[in-house]
Amino acid sequence: IIIVDRETFGILDVNATALGCYGYSKDEFLKMSFADLGTKFDQEVLEGLETISSNQSEFYSRKLYRKKDRTSFYVNLHVSAVMFMGRDCLIVVTPDVSESVEKETQLIQASKMATLGTMASGIAHEISQPLNVIQVASDFLAKTVKQNAEINRDDVYTAAGQIGKNVQRAAQTIKHMKDFVRKSDVKGDKIDINDPIRDIFKILGQQLKVHGIGVDLDLAEDLPPVFADHNRLEQVFMNLVTNARDALDENGQRGEKDSKMLRISSFLEDGLVVVTVSDNGTGMTEDVKDKVFEPFFTTKKPGEGTGLGMSISYGIVAGYNGTITVDSEAERGTTFRLTFPAAS
Template identity: 50%
Template sequence: MLRGANVAIVGGGRFCFKLLRFFIEQDLAPQKPTIIGVADIRPDAAGMVYARSQGIYTATDYSELCRFDQLQVILEITNDPDLAAAIQKIKPKHVHLIDHFQARYLWDTIQVESLQLSVSQAFQENKHDPLAVERLFQQSFECFEKIICRRNNRSREIELALIENQRTQSQIIQGSTIPTFVINKAHIVTHWNKALEKMSGWSSEEIVGTNRQWAPFWERERPTMADVILDQTDEAEIRSLYGSQWRASALIEGACEAEIFFPQVGEEGRWLWFTAAPLKLPDGTIVGAIETLWDKTEDKKAEEERERLREQYVKSEEKYRSLFNNDPNPIFIVARDTLQVLDINDRVRECYGYGRGELEGMSFLQLGTPQDGDIRNGIVQLPIGQSILFSKRRHYRKNGTPFFVNINVSDARYGESDVLIATTTDITETVEKETQLIQASKMTTLGVMAAGMAHEINQPLNVIQICADFFLKMLDKGQSIQEDDLRAMAHDISANVERASGIIKHVRDFARQSEVLKSKINLNDPIADVFKVLGHQIKNHRIEMILDFAPDLPPIMGDHNRLEQVFINLVSNAIDAMDEKAEQPEHKSMTKRLRIRTYAENANVVAAVEDNGIGMSPEVQKKLFEPFFTTKQVGKGTGLGVSISYGIIKDYDGRIDIESRAGEGTVFILTFPVAGR
């Protein structure tokens, strides 16, 4: 191939230097090749320096050699195992490539041919000189011995390198934690590593050297993925073996991968993900295949568990949503930190008139009265895992219509967030009925106290009447009235008109229907107004009245009108209790005494209503707050006064306690929280 050819050499080292000197200095014409260029990445390499000294073209990029039109052969004599394949891709088609393996054989051949030519010429010249002929043969034998020795050494180096390479590959495969096996071109297993022994339950002694690589995985003989790769099986047949569970590898050219459940592997079968790839020589020839396997059973179980949990979550979500939407009361999911509405059930839309999109992002507090600050305070201070009830609070529908609700707020988890679940119950009808009942109780109280109020009004009317009679008498006599007398009587008339007007106004205010509203009030004020209604009755019953009001009493949240009714009920009951005791013979001469005391205690305001009347037994005390329970005679009481009072006190977050002993008297103790606490 080299005889008379135009040759370019890739690799300018010492071997190149020897070749160049041989081709240039030896007389091989007409068989001598023409060296047209040398390439090496090292410009100072021995062959590159010698080539330049002989006027031969040199380059550091071997691709430049391919530009010579007269080029016929490229001689690659480097130690790079991948360079020949790279040159093969870029060289012109008509150019032959001799790689460094072939070049070594070629060098030996050239030397033998050169020696043969030299010996032949010398033999012709010295054929009559036996000693000279003997020397020629000795030189030839020495030359052949060097070539044979060099080839043997090279073969031994290659063999040792291959053995070391195989040993290294075997150690890598055996030491890998990934189950792996290798088959050669004859489908015989050459490697079956420890990880695969452990996973499959089959030892390497049972498998290596056989073609039974299928046995640990299948009941009957069939190709493994490594066999499929080695035989370059078409897609149709692969599909018949693995169905739709296989695919070409996106990472390794010519490799395939699949995931299948193998019932033969392990006690209960295993899900295995496996990849098989071809083993190729540098020229692309397939000489075997390697297959790696990953046990995906736990991942598969985890995936199935995730799917089961997802389905369970979906069902739970559907169940939750069904319960959530079918609850008879409106339910709000509220962000704990911002109090913004996150979710609502269908009842919210029906009751409030808002759509989900309209409420999401709105503060829950916007549904109620802006002044109702204790809801915000109660929610902010709500302990984790606890709930709180806000009773009789006013909310507004989308169209502005007010209605009354009880609000129950509970701390909860909603997904990954801390939230509040607020449930509202429409109690408008109940509040209206309570208001009507309270109003009826007021009217009953006013009816009972009518005589006393008439007396209170008659007193100023009598003063006015006396003054009017005096004016008429003086006019009939034709006498004048002194200016001082006239001014004094005018003042009396004005003062008594104002007094009567005040009594009538108070009765009218008391009689009006009050709403469940709260404002800051001084508890002394509704107690003091009680005596505008009951003052005359207390005098008529000869009761010693003691009022012990604390000055500078902190305000509470309540309604003046309703609290006045509470104290009217308690004072009226106290009057009846003292009268009942005074009717007993042994207590005819008793001094009836009613004491009302107010004071602040810790964060509360307290009012104590104490009488020395008939008192109550423990049995009566247990039933006292039940509607329609009374100890009075028929026609003298409805049994609603204390029950109504109890409900009013609860509306203002208050508490009522009783201290009583039969025959000694009773103390009603009312406790209210200070406003803002």
């Protein structure tokens, strides 16, 4: 527990737990500003501390703070405005949540690897297609040289161009895969919400075509940025799209005649950046809808799903002060709605 002067943000008092957690002596604490404990200037927290009203409380999730020995760790901030010894003060409780953050990161990594396993055929196509073009172009060049045929400069230039273009395409696919599986950043940054949406189709685009699923992207341009991690949001949209694919496939197996459609929209509404992911698949019963964000809940057959994808997605979105809700009706389809505050 840390007691902070409301006007100067100077530290007025701390309890024994804070001394042990941060490693400073009480005298050292009393010479510091509360802002000195953070790893960097946090505009969101500063503005919240300045505007919090009397007898009001605020909560800030997973902020990176630093101990005296310069070790960084994650804390949740619970802030309350009170009077202390006749002064307008803030009581700040900073429990260490580093262990839970690390466990969440491990779950996200496990979910990514499970996703890659199911996407293997689509990834193979994305790499084999440019390799086929390279093979044809190189065979043409080798055959021309072997037969001592007259070399047409335009033909050679075209073949070389195709080789270079498809090497770049394969390299970009591989790079994107490496970026996707890397350990993502909890802290995040200002990003365009449309970027992770577009990026998932670098992996899933071909697979959705093979499954006969039409894709309608209606992404608003010039949206304000949101504060999140690109890699983590890509995992969220990957989970939503793969679930939609499975629901659409199940509808196809039941002989539904409507074309299978996946629609993703992004737009600004009441100052929030909103994304909707909709499909006209099997939909959910009320019972399934009530449990969809619970850990280990799945409607898939044993061995086909971990039941972690949606609970992980919920945690990721909530960690960036966002919301995710579901609207679904059995046999009619499903829409997930995500909202994020615009980054200042």
